[in-house]
Amino acid sequence: MALPPRLLPFFLLIGVHASVSHGSPLPPTYNTSICSKSYECGGVNISYPFYLSNATGETYDYTQFSCGYTDLKISCSLDGRNETPTIQLGGDNYTVLDIFYDNRTIMLADTDALRGGSCPRVRHNVTFGQAYEWLQYTGSPDNLTFFFGCNLNLALTIDPRLVSLSDQYQINCKTFSNGPDGGDSFVFTSGELEGPVESELARRCSQVIVVPVNGGILNSSNQSALPSGGYGQVLKKGFDLAWNSRKDEQCNLCEQSQGHCSYSQNRTFLGCLCSDGKVGNQDCRNSGGARQG
Ligand SMILES: *[C@@H]1O[C@H](CO)[C@@H](O)[C@H](O)[C@H]1NC(C)=O
Numbered sequence: 001m002a003l004p005p006r007l008l009p010f011f012l013l014i015g016v017h018a019s020v021s022h023g024s025p026l027p028p029t030y031n032t033s034i035c036s037k038s039y040e041c042g043g044v045n046i047s048y049p050f051y052l053s054n055a056t057g058e059t060y061d062y063t064q065f066s067c068g069y070t071d072l073k074i075s076c077s078l079d080g081r082n083e084t085p086t087i088q089l090g091g092d093n094y095t096v097l098d099i100f101y102d103n104r105t106i107m108l109a110d111t112d113a114l115r116g117g118s119c120p121r122v123r124h125n126v127t128f129g130q131a132y133e134w135l136q137y138t139g140s141p142d143n144l145t146f147f148f149g150c151n152l153n154l155a156l157t158i159d160p161r162l163v164s165l166s167d168q169y170q171i172n173c174k175t176f177s178n179g180p181d182g183g184d185s186f187v188f189t190s191g192e193l194e195g196p197v198e199s200e201l202a203r204r205c206s207q208v209i210v211v212p213v214n215g216g217i218l219n220s221s222n223q224s225a226l227p228s229g230g231y232g233q234v235l236k237k238g239f240d241l242a243w244n245s246r247k248d249e250q251c252n253l254c255e256q257s258q259g260h261c262s263y264s265q266n267r268t269f270l271g272c273l274c275s276d277g278k279v280g281n282q283d284c285r286n287s288g289g290a291r292q293g
Pocket residue numbers: 022023024063264266267268
């Protein structure tokens with residue numbers, strides 16, 4: 001029996017879908033009110049590919065699907081009377097200062113740095129975890145390097161190269177609290193320490209932390225005031241990351257048709273969310289309603 005010609009493309013498409021879709025596909029429709037178009041949290045507009053942490057749905061087999069890229073999940077929490085958008089990277093929380101959709105840039109600041117008063121104590125390096133699949137440094141990235149809990153007393157007699165560090169680079173704000181172990185702390189811009197001195201210093205300190213900062217802001221700040229609190233102001237201005245879709249052909253097709261890519265927790269592409277509540281297995285061209293925005 002010959003198929004009516006009108007239906008042929010339809011069956012061909014099903015064949016294509018079956019061959020490109022892996023894992024558990026989403027049901028053919030989803031509840032559009034779960035994936036809100038945009039949400040404002042603390043003055044920051046959260047839109048695809050970002051999504052609120054509650055904007056995830058469940059499929060029939062309880063697989064969670066996201067309304068955007070797996071790791072670009074933003075929590076909007078109430079901090080006193082202020083809403084604060086935060087994102088988790090590599091297990092640490094960062095406050096979202098702003099998101100620029102036209103140049104695909106997100107500005108983040110370490111939440112410890114924002115809450116730590118004028119001379120904050122940072123506690124961790126910035127690691128992306130799996131989010132590196134979507135995020136890269138952009139703009140003019142630079143670093144501040146911190147050495148905490150240092151004991152240079154012995155070094156003063158042994159290594160003269162370390163002596164000069166004390167005046168110029170030692171953190172000397174009154175409100176700085178190094179923690180229970182005490183010791184001296186230092187802050188350097190990139191390139192200020194030569195390799196051998198750096199490792200000599202690191203040997204005498206309990207912790208080394210490298211924090212990305214905005215290079216333009218760092219350069220325009222008073223370098224000699226960094227140890228007395230200037231570093232805190234630079235940290236609070238945050239750093240810039242660019243987002244990109246992965247080299248993920250399925251998501252590219254979906255976005256080209258104005259759809260929104262949905263992923264599982266384990267970053268498997270699950271389907272293309274179209275604005276009319278239909279789920280395209282590949283894109284929104286056949287769904288009759290591409291997403292707006
Ligand atoms: C990821 O999740 C999907 C959907 O839950 C599942 O089908 C797939 O097997 C998982 N893949 C891996 C590598 O765990």
